[in-house]
Amino acid sequence: MPALNQNLQKLFAAAQKEERLGIGLMSGTSLDGLDIALCRFSGSGLQTKFKLINFVTIPYEESFKKEVQQVFAKKQVSLEQVTLLNAYIGTFHAELILQALAEWQVNPSDVDFIASHGQTIYHAPKRLHQQENYGNATLQIGDADHIAVKTGILTISDFRQKHIAAGGEGAPLALYGDVLLGSKPGENRVLLNIGGIANLTYLPADADYSKVMCTDIGPGNTLIDAACRAYFDKPFDEDSAIAYSGTVDETLLDALLHHPFFNENLPKTTGPELFNLDFVADAQQATRTLNIAKADLVATLSAFTARSIARFIGANFPVADLKLFTSGGGARNPFVIDHIRKALPNATIADTGELGINPDAKEAILFALLGNEALCGEPIAIGSNPAVLMGKFSFSG
Ligand SMILES: Nc1ncnc2c1ncn2[C@@H]1O[C@H](COP(=O)(O)OP(=O)(O)OP(=O)(O)O)[C@@H](O)[C@H]1O
Numbered sequence: 184m185p186a187l188n189q190n191l192q193k194l195f196a197a198a199q200k201e202e203r204l205g206i207g208l209m210s211g212t213s214l215d216g217l218d219i220a221l222c223r224f225s226g227s228g229l230q231t232k233f234k235l236i237n238f239v240t241i242p243y244e245e246s247f248k249k250e251v252q253q254v255f256a257k258k259q260v261s262l263e264q265v266t267l268l269n270a271y272i273g274t275f276h277a278e279l280i281l282q283a284l285a286e287w288q289v290n291p292s293d294v295d296f297i298a299s300h301g302q303t304i305y306h307a308p309k310r311l312h313q314q315e316n317y318g319n320a321t322l323q324i325g326d327a328d329h330i331a332v333k334t335g336i337l338t339i340s341d342f343r344q345k346h347i348a349a350g351g352e353g354a355p356l357a358l359y360g361d362v363l364l365g366s367k368p369g370e371n372r373v374l375l376n377i378g379g380i381a382n383l384t385y386l387p388a389d390a391d392y393s394k395v396m397c398t399d400i401g402p403g404n405t406l407i408d409a410a411c412r413a414y415f416d417k418p419f420d421e422d423s424a425i426a427y428s429g430t431v432d433e434t435l436l437d438a439l440l441h442h443p444f445f446n447e448n449l450p451k452t453t454g455p456e457l458f459n460l461d462f463v464a465d466a467q468q469a470t471r472t473l474n475i476a477k478a479d480l481v482a483t484l485s486a487f488t489a490r491s492i493a494r495f496i497g498a499n500f501p502v503a504d505l506k507l508f509t510s511g512g513g514a515r516n517p518f519v520i521d522h523i524r525k526a527l528p529n530a531t532i533a534d535t536g537e538l539g540i541n542p543d544a545k546e547a548i549l550f551a552l553l554g555n556e557a558l559c560g561e562p563i564a565i566g567s568n569p570a571v572l573m574g575k576f577s578f579s580g
């Protein structure tokens with residue numbers, strides 16, 4: 184039998200180890216920075232044992248955000264800019280990983296794999312584009328060959344394509360990790376992530392994985408952030424200072440909550456391609472609220488996030504018998520969380536820190552888990568999701 188080449192030998196060795204060190208990377212729709220989670224794994228699937236060793240979010244410079252924003256969630260962009268960014272983001276993420284590893288005094292050669300989400304620049308489920316000849320599609324850039332070559336670490340990436348190829352919308356993938364991290368027999372749980380977009384995983388008390396459900400709900404921080412950028416020259420509404428200084432416009436809020444996306448079948452996905460300031464302006468036009476104070480707009484958009492989340496949970500789950508665990512940057516938005524609490528007075532709400540999961544690190548941990556599965560797992564059927572192993576391998580040499 185011919186010998187395996189060195190890349191495949193390394194891959195085999197990593198997959199067969201008792202314990203593996205893996206890095207999960209997330210660069211989300213909020214474009215706030217790169218989340219880097221260093222985890223130790225043993226086993227796979229529902230028997231995985233994992234420990235978060237180190238975590239950091241390295242914030243992006245404004246100049247980098249602006250470059251990505253030129254192509255982010257836009258129908259018409261410069262193809263040259265996309266091409267340049269694809270290579271640039273891969274190299275840039277590799278530099279940030281090396282910086283984090285140096286700070287943690289971890290030698291790159293001790294890390295078995297990197298699992299990289301990349302940067303979503305366009306998410307186009309068929310429900311959005313509605314073009315007959317095309318199916319679901321999504322695009323994450325930041326090519327992993329650059330990460331692998333620059334760090335010397337086997338890199339797994341582009342997880343969402345397999346989900347689409349096997350019948351999904353490419354998102355949310357959270358359930359694959361949430362089942363492992365968050366389910367507890369005897370408790371109905373919801374793991375709610377409020378990132379740019381809000382999504383959740385429902386974990387039923389009987390631990391019947393066929394009943395697990397994971398879907399996007401609607402906007403998380405994306406509209407709040409967009410309004411802060413456009414009208415206050417701020418990247419986000421820190422500690423809800425602007426929202427608390429304004430008043431919710433109930434007429435506008437009601438119009439926003441009437442968007443047909445909220446009545447579409449589950450599971451479903453969305454993004455800033457739909458929930459953006461043009462959508463808000465249309466609702467303002469229709470309700471003659473174009474002239475409301477900008478602080479009132481931020482308050483209304485914050486209430487919109489909270490109310491759409493609370494309405495979804497109230498309509499779909501047994502609220503009085505439910506534990507809700509929050510994560511993502513929006514879990515640190517007090518206005519949003521207060522409004523969810525008020526709308527769901529009977530639900531128990533805490534952040535995922537109560538489960539021993541750093542709420543800011545959860546999505547990066549998810550990708551590390553998916554990387555571990557790509558190396559040594561088996562496809563698992565959860566809810567209506569495709570039972571597939573996701574991710575593509577990039578070798579360092
Ligand atoms: N102290 C705070 N007060 C208010 N909002 C905050 C605070 N800290 C973080 N946020 C919000 O959280 C956002 C970042 O959230 P997060 O990093 O979870 O998003 P993401 O991972 O990019 O999104 P997604 O999950 O959609 O991909 C910020 O843009 C901001 O809106």
Ligand SMILES: CC(=O)N[C@H]1[C@@H]2OC[C@@H](O2)[C@@H](O)[C@@H]1O[C@H](C)C(=O)O
Pocket residue numbers: 211212303306321353354355356357358378379380381382399452453454546
């Ligand atoms: C296409 C894409 O990047 N979607 C993200 C986004 O951010 C939140 C929500 O929209 C979710 O569907 C998904 O990310 C998480 C990590 C997921 O797949 O579970």
